[in-house]
Amino acid sequence: MTHEFDTVIRHGTVATASGTMDADVGIRDGRIVALAESLGRGREEIDARHRLVLPGGVDAHCHLDQPVGDGLRMADDFLTGTRSAACGGTTTVIPFAAQARGQSLRAAVADYHARAEGRACVDYAFHLIVADPTPTVVREELPALIDTGYTSFKIYMTYDDLKLDDRQILRLLAVARQHGALAMVHAENADCIAWLTEALEAAGQTAPRHHADARPMVLEREATHRAISLAELVDVPILVVHVSGREAVEQIRWARGRGLRIYAETCPQYLFLTAEDLGHGYEGAKCVCSPPPRDVANQRVIWDGLADGLFTVFSSDHAPFRYEDPQGKKPGGQEVAFRHIPNGIPGLETRLPLLFSEGVRTGRITLEQFVALTATQPARLYGLHPRKGHIAIGADADLAIWDPDRRVTVRNEALHHAVDYTPYEGMTLTGWPTTTLVRGQRVWDHGEFLGRPGDGRFLRCGRPEMARP
Amino acid sequence: MTHEFDTVIRHGTVATASGTMDADVGIRDGRIVALAESLGRGREEIDARHRLVLPGGVDAHCHLDQPVGDGLRMADDFLTGTRSAACGGTTTVIPFAAQARGQSLRAAVADYHARAEGRACVDYAFHLIVADPTPTVVREELPALIDTGYTSFKIYMTYDDLKLDDRQILRLLAVARQHGALAMVHAENADCIAWLTEALEAAGQTAPRHHADARPMVLEREATHRAISLAELVDVPILVVHVSGREAVEQIRWARGRGLRIYAETCPQYLFLTAEDLGHGYEGAKCVCSPPPRDVANQRVIWDGLADGLFTVFSSDHAPFRYEDPQGKKPGGQEVAFRHIPNGIPGLETRLPLLFSEGVRTGRITLEQFVALTATQPARLYGLHPRKGHIAIGADADLAIWDPDRRVTVRNEALHHAVDYTPYEGMTLTGWPTTTLVRGQRVWDHGEFLGRPGDGRFLRCGRPEMARP
Amino acid sequence: MTHEFDTVIRHGTVATASGTMDADVGIRDGRIVALAESLGRGREEIDARHRLVLPGGVDAHCHLDQPVGDGLRMADDFLTGTRSAACGGTTTVIPFAAQARGQSLRAAVADYHARAEGRACVDYAFHLIVADPTPTVVREELPALIDTGYTSFKIYMTYDDLKLDDRQILRLLAVARQHGALAMVHAENADCIAWLTEALEAAGQTAPRHHADARPMVLEREATHRAISLAELVDVPILVVHVSGREAVEQIRWARGRGLRIYAETCPQYLFLTAEDLGHGYEGAKCVCSPPPRDVANQRVIWDGLADGLFTVFSSDHAPFRYEDPQGKKPGGQEVAFRHIPNGIPGLETRLPLLFSEGVRTGRITLEQFVALTATQPARLYGLHPRKGHIAIGADADLAIWDPDRRVTVRNEALHHAVDYTPYEGMTLTGWPTTTLVRGQRVWDHGEFLGRPGDGRFLRCGRPEMARP
Amino acid sequence: MTHEFDTVIRHGTVATASGTMDADVGIRDGRIVALAESLGRGREEIDARHRLVLPGGVDAHCHLDQPVGDGLRMADDFLTGTRSAACGGTTTVIPFAAQARGQSLRAAVADYHARAEGRACVDYAFHLIVADPTPTVVREELPALIDTGYTSFKIYMTYDDLKLDDRQILRLLAVARQHGALAMVHAENADCIAWLTEALEAAGQTAPRHHADARPMVLEREATHRAISLAELVDVPILVVHVSGREAVEQIRWARGRGLRIYAETCPQYLFLTAEDLGHGYEGAKCVCSPPPRDVANQRVIWDGLADGLFTVFSSDHAPFRYEDPQGKKPGGQEVAFRHIPNGIPGLETRLPLLFSEGVRTGRITLEQFVALTATQPARLYGLHPRKGHIAIGADADLAIWDPDRRVTVRNEALHHAVDYTPYEGMTLTGWPTTTLVRGQRVWDHGEFLGRPGDGRFLRCGRPEMARP
């Protein structure tokens, strides 16, 4: 007996960013080759009755095995990170190849490839982080890398070892414009943070909760306005990453109203955490990330922005550090001043279930918006469309089959990253992926991780259409 | 020999609002039943190589055979109107069943059905126009009609025979909220228009171009702000129709920034015409519509709004009056004062080619945005999704096959409406539909209209998800 | 022995809107004729050591003996009203001559003169209220009255017997523009109020506190935007009276930012009361006024507007009704539904002490701003400058001598109006006028009212410079 | 025969910021001691019939004899600068004592005193320029200087030898807050200027007109927003100096609307020059100043801001360099690239006549606003009130007697500075001061300069009330 397809997913409700349909999905050679009311036999058949068939998530902002110096270490490498992604319905990740000061950008990329090689379980592309925009980097390395599939890079306006001054940013934005890359901006004013940190420390206020006091909204707003202005001067679109609340949102809306193409990303922590979560003794260190979570009123602003199209992409900003770990949230085994706590929280695996449960199920956003924000638009934004993030003929068969009614109480022990906590411990969510396929292969199925290290492939990104000048 | 499909469209590039794919489209019983790299035989085969296969357009704002009183008459009825639509790639129209003062709303609907019956060549739904919100209308007729598939209605803030006062608007918005309908608002301040018209007439300024002087942006802005405020008070989404320029756009952006769901529509006349076009003697009457076209700076604002998601829908506002006609733009055969010129311009057939050529081909918007604005989102907004406006398994096979490279110089003689002019005469456009299918049947094919009066079916609209309170 | 002056006020600190000085003030024939370090003898001498010598207040918005129909009656006529003013440091009042529908405007003015004649204890001018803008009123009466010293008029957007529609407003604004008068606008949307009132009554929510529910901020904002738009269309400045909070303020700021001359007034009730004050059973009726007081956050916005120049004038909007009175807050002796409670609160006498104590003494505004807001700018705005509202050579000797340190607990029994309550009962204030002079004559001195009915003179207002088109 | 007064100015129209009066002004011992309808004899009598008697101007932003390095030299020292001021009706100047990097702030002040000593012809105070905020400066020198009468300082966000980074600015703002000083901010983004300058030079675009291209509005707006944000963080008022147009104005309005105390200054060059004036060959160097003049639309925005209270102060920003001078606009005798042209234009003498003629005479602002903007408010803003900037008993008799009708065509040869050009050459103005008195002494009278070097006294400034935290 012959099989028309390698796999057929039957009777599911297939959702794309523009609609849902009841259809069978036919997969051959890792790609979607047919969508129909009824398809012929597949070698493998998956019953998706009462299930949603969604494009696998594209997590366009996560940090895996990124060198962080100072005796610290990220908990997740490409293996545990992509495993965690797969188990949460995500089939593509775009972590960062970070240049160290003094390092060649090419070398940074080569090093990062070495870290991914043989370990990734889902497909991956790289954003670059340019921390040292020397003439060589600006004129040679960066353009060459853009040409060969590294078409986005992150600019930091804060963090001592990463931050660029305005002139460096202008130079990089000019490269983005000339070569059609997309610049992502981490918008916080470094000097303000330093000044506040100094003041807080002078006052003995060093507990984790003061991390939020050292990074109030006003300094994110300032940096956002500045980034917008620099982009306006260069006449190039940018993406403001991890937008946390009202004042930054207002700047972005204002820029859009003036006809500027300023894109925006937000993350689960700005919907589900508040500064209060940094407040319970040293445990608050678990929620130390930047920008910090704000308050309930700001959460509402972020929800509004997701619903009305302000945000193009919803990412995890997964930056994994173990809590009980001298290389993690307790550097050297100590409860340190907030300034020394490594920034970041885990979120690769919970990103989609959180938004599905609290966004789609509550009616705050539609299922189509969910797909757009978590898969289609990130793929598009970073030049991976139409191969990734979409269910369409010819696309990679990266799919997540969801049980929309399954109730799950989040427990870190049930997650698949290498971090020893989740900030969402104990939340009960409705909806979870039961099966994840990467290029047609099951990597997660009914509670079992089936992926194989090294099966994940590197993706060269095309030039983002949204970055066209 | 058996045929798996009634029709197969082969080798085309299929575009939806969320992406494009190279795929064959299989049609059976008027519906799309398969999308695949390669499909089996169809009884009929259409070669779409080098062609785009798009969802047929949904023109969510047009006026056909609408009684207008005063010895005037719309040039297009359901036959010529839907014929024109089909030849321009549009497969669904939503004209207005307009209540006259003193008339029952049900009677207005019944009358309008009679006008459509046996004449429509593409499918159609009805918006209601409520001009007389009596207690019976508000409490009985309107809720009952919403329940039976008339789920949107237009509120006029101007025109003597249609305009409602704020209290009437509030009552209708409350019905929209309670019954899940979508209110569309024509936002111009009637009193301001009357006052300016009086002043212009007193000064002898009655030429067509003074129509624009009588309706400056400020009064559209005022009415837009007021409509937003009334909607905010009732806590219900609304759609502001035919937004013409910057000041109205700014109000809508401001409302969105405050978390209000204010949707917006715009039309070709605000992209391609300016107030100058009202200015060449009495010929300017051809471009008299309300709100009037503005200027080039305002056109840019509208383009920005299309590109960045401000507008949900792009409609024609086709309101057809013949120029050389005593029942049209020369009432009683006279060149009359602007106040007496019937408002409206034709646009059903040119809507899509104009936006495709000047939007998609120039790169101002993507092909996906084109599909979204002209088909998917209007269908969704008015409760016709997923049946209309989308290419997906199970959807009606309403399709337009486009030659994206065909250059066409717009000539009214080549159009299929019953109007004796087009405001776009002489424009050269790139891209035009070569074939249009309604539920799998060709109605337009390589220059020939093949539709049959009465083949178009009435569509009951579902409750618009965007109108959920 | 001869006297150079009728009166000399010695050793006081004299404050104007632009500074303070230690100076003697010499008065002759009711006017200020000298300011000097040291002046010669006066027939009368007033020791103002440790006292402030301020221009007497100009209360540019108060209602005295205004016919209100329905068996209701204002508690204060020109005698008690101006007496109360004098005892609170106010030396000029500008109440309203209100036209009834069907009445000639001239007749309304004549009637109002009759009410003032022989009773006023301080000087007075009249604003007009145009409730019936017939062609005669618009073309003849109003222009003639403007010419003869009635240069401002109030337009109501609410109240059934006063409200004008937009077209009537446009006509009146055109008169203001043509004849150089200043239009004052009461900005609340009548239809929204009616709709909400109906809904509240249908739900049995008729207690005084629901007065505030029937007039939420959004409808004041809407009317403010509309008034701005109408003024923009006519190209004429306007004054928005009794602005109550953030959303209206934002509209006014927005208009100013666009170069429009939109002036604004606020009143004590928006600084010192909140909607809570309407909430204690029927006693809340004492604080029923329109717009209603808002909340503490809105109070802060009003304070900011006073401090930064948004507001040009601070008035009482004194609209006096007795509480225990069948002609007052208990119509016919009943506790009625909020809709039937006469709108208004008393405030002529407390206006200045409230702002002085909580504004100047706390440092929220400067003494110069206090003088500007309460005396100089109102006089200027309504064409009474330089005669009133200022301490300068040649100006009327209308002066209030303040003890800036005197602590007074507000008790209605100590006030001089004819109302049986004050909303500020029990507040302890710092600073109170000890002596008030009108054209050099003491009318209030150390707790004694010395004014004489009929001594107050009618003032013809010049054309307001701020209303110049 | 005895004289009651040293000087009496008779029959003039005396104007203050809050009104005008017909009054004689009596002066004794250099102070105003009487204002009256008619005063006794003065040893000296000045007939001011048909004349305006105004407070002498306070020019709160000018540069005199300020070391500029690089072989350049300012054309005006304290003698020629204050002479020019006096002849233009200005009686107080506040130039800058500028710290060089590495220099003690005290030393800078001492040096600057030496430059003024024996040369100033009108009274003067000093702003500080802090270019090197070392711990000593921040903790000791600056607080001590504030305590002894140097209560304002300028922060530069641009110019290589002056600019501070955000952290330095924060430290200085904290000093301002703690010690009650007023920080003035020059808001242009240095990095943007450098980047644009580099690009322009690379393209060979070095003519003076490219100075404007290197400093577009967007970078002034960015720096303005940033300055506002830093002030907001520290919670301290600031003054944004020399605001040039719409985008910066919008930021300031936005900040005010949020309750922040952001004050603003503008200058004649933003009302009377445009970028075009930099465009006529090398002569454009005469108008090279920063920010550069913009265009006519921006001029209107500045006029609106003067009329509606946005601006607190109108200064000259006199920064005098000779055109035909190797130490001036042609460094080393060469026509240099715009980057090397010293920034600044002369304006001390023309500031008041320009604003009087084009502001007061045209009706754009009132005479009272003129006085406020040019004298009263600058004095107040910098702690010189009530001694300076006001006509009041006890104030210094610093007066300018104006012939409001005198028509003067501006000719540099008729001015009294040491610069060899004026940007306003050839403009015909209406109104000019005929006589200027400093502390009662004539320094300018009917075309003759009568001042004596050294008569001008140093003024210790009080703590600015507007800078109260």
Ligand SMILES: [Zn+2]
């Ligand atoms: Zn980041």
Ligand SMILES: [Zn+2]
């Ligand atoms: Zn990150």
Ligand SMILES: [Zn+2]
């Ligand atoms: Zn319409």
Ligand SMILES: [Zn+2]
């Ligand atoms: Zn229409």
Ligand SMILES: [Zn+2]
């Ligand atoms: Zn009112």
Ligand SMILES: [Zn+2]
């Ligand atoms: Zn009132």
Ligand SMILES: [Zn+2]
């Ligand atoms: Zn400067």
Ligand SMILES: [Zn+2]
């Ligand atoms: Zn300067």
